[in-house]
Amino acid sequence: MGFSIECLGASREVGRSAFMIHTDKHIITDYGIKIFDESGHPVFPMETETEPDFAILSHAHLDHSGCLPLLYKNHNIRWYGTPPTKDICELLWQDSIKISEGLPYSPAHFNKAMKAFSPMLYGQTTEFGETKIKMYDAGHIGGSAMVEMEYKDKVLLYTGDFKLEECQMHKGAKTIENVDVLMIESTYALQDHPPRKETEKKFIEEIEETVDNGGNVLLPAFALGRTQELISVIREYNRDVPIFVDGMGREIAKIYLRYGKYIKDAQTFGKQLRTVNMIASPADRRTATKQPGVIISSAGMMNGGPILNYLFNVNSESKVIFTGYCVKDTNGWKLQNGGYITKDGQDLHVDLPVEKLDFSAHAGRSEILKFIKDADPKKIILIHGDKTEEFAKELNEVHGYDAVAPMRGDRIDFEE
Ligand SMILES: [Zn+2]
Ligand SMILES: [Zn+2]
Structure with missing residues (x-):
């Protein structure tokens, strides 16, 4: 037998990425959560009946990593990922335990998972029985990896989330040739992103105009990835505009600097970061809203997080700019489509202009097609x-x- 792939999540959906790949080993490949499901509550991957030998995480985003601690309820296995993935997961999982009710795992499972990590570095091959595994930079967030598995002369590539185009924090992934089975993320398979440089220029113009008029630019952003990218974009073009960062983005930026090799230019990012005001108290928040400038704060979709405090405390010259996707019915979506948010069960009108710019960290349609063309696979499994x-x-x-396009629960077999 050759490879066999069991789809436990991220099949005909975005969220809860989870697969089990069977070779001579049984390998859990990502084990994420879907936080914003149509059902209104978080959903988890399917469980597998096979005892796993080990797990691999492509990157730390919760839709790929968020349920890994759950495996430690019943299994005693090692898990592999890049060193920044481990440090970021530690932060995100701890935060999830604090804020989420109904999480399927406990602090004990989290602690067990933290002790079961082994690092895997880009470009190094690790052998598990007859299966060889190698990671490549995916160009998506700090430490993100594409995972290549070779078994009996056949190559399977799992892209995780990836981006080819260069941005401020990452050079972009390289395409990979001679792939037999390609499991590729398809988030934007039918849609291209505008060229990044154009988006950056428009973004800076918006910021400068608002700040010149005495307003605050509110940037709801994910603490992981987007926050660091936005800091770097702003400083690349404008050295002086005050930047305030609220939420976990600061801790994550520190991890990015600790593992400088995993970003494009750690020295420059370190310098940029030193010019940023980190919010640590309610007094800092008041200071941030009392002067023209930029406020970057989680959550990216405005479902909780400090960003909600700012919405009603900035002056009328201010503006909200979304730089990422908002799932339907989240506050970010409501604000863009209806000019309101819901807080403590109440709908609150927001009287600020709202803009949207596409700073996606995912490959767009042309990048996905290029990746497929270069890999020239015999079989393509479309996921995510x-x-x-x-x-x-x-x-x-x-x-x-x-x-x-497999469905959740499908198992795909490949003969030798
Ligand atoms: Zn991701
Ligand atoms: Zn993802």
Whole structure:
């Protein structure tokens, strides 16, 4: 037998990325959570009936890592990832335990997971029985990896989340050739992002205009990845505008600097970071709103986090700029589509202009097609997307590939 892939999540959906790859070993490949589900509560991956030998995480985003501690309820296995992935997971998992009710794991499982980590570095091959595993930079967030597995002369590549285009924090992933089975994220398979440089310029113009008029620019942003990218974009173009950062973005920036090799230019980012005001108290928050400037704060979709405090405490010259995707019915989505948010069960009107700019850390359509073309796989498994069925049809009928869009619970076998 060759490879076999069990889809436990992120199949015809974005969220709860989780797979089990069977070779001579049984390998859990990501084990994430879906925080914003249509059901209104978080959902988790399926459990597998096979006893896993070990687990691998492509990166620390909770939709890939958030349920890993759950495995430590019943299993005593090691898990692998890049060193920054481990440090960021520690921070995010601790935070999840604090804020989320109904999490399926306890602090005891978290502690067990933290002790079971072994590092895996980009470009180094590790052998597990007859299976060889190697990670590559995925260009998505600090420490993000694509995972290559070689078994009986066949190569399977799991992209995790990736981006080819260069941005401020990352050079971008490189495409990989000679892949037999390609498991590729398809978040933006049907949509291209505008060129990053254009978006950056528009972003800086918006900031400078608002600040010149005496307002605050509120940037709801994920603490992991987006916050660091935005700091770096602003400082690349404007050395003087005051930047305030609230939420966990500061701790994550410190991890980025600790593992400087995992970002494009740690020296420059270190300098940029020293010009940023880190919010540590309610008094700091008041200071931030009393002067024109930029406030970057979690949560990115405005579902909780300090960003909600700012919305009603800035002057009327201020503006909100979203730089990432907001799931339907989150506060970010409500603000963009209806001019209101919901807090403590109440709908509150927000009287500020709202803009949206696309700073996505995911590959757009052209990047996905280029990746597939260079990999030239015999089989494509489309995952981590809402439109994977449609994209599979296009790849098969227009481009002549053999692509499938599996459903959760599917198991795909490959003969030798
Ligand atoms: Zn991600
Ligand atoms: Zn993801």
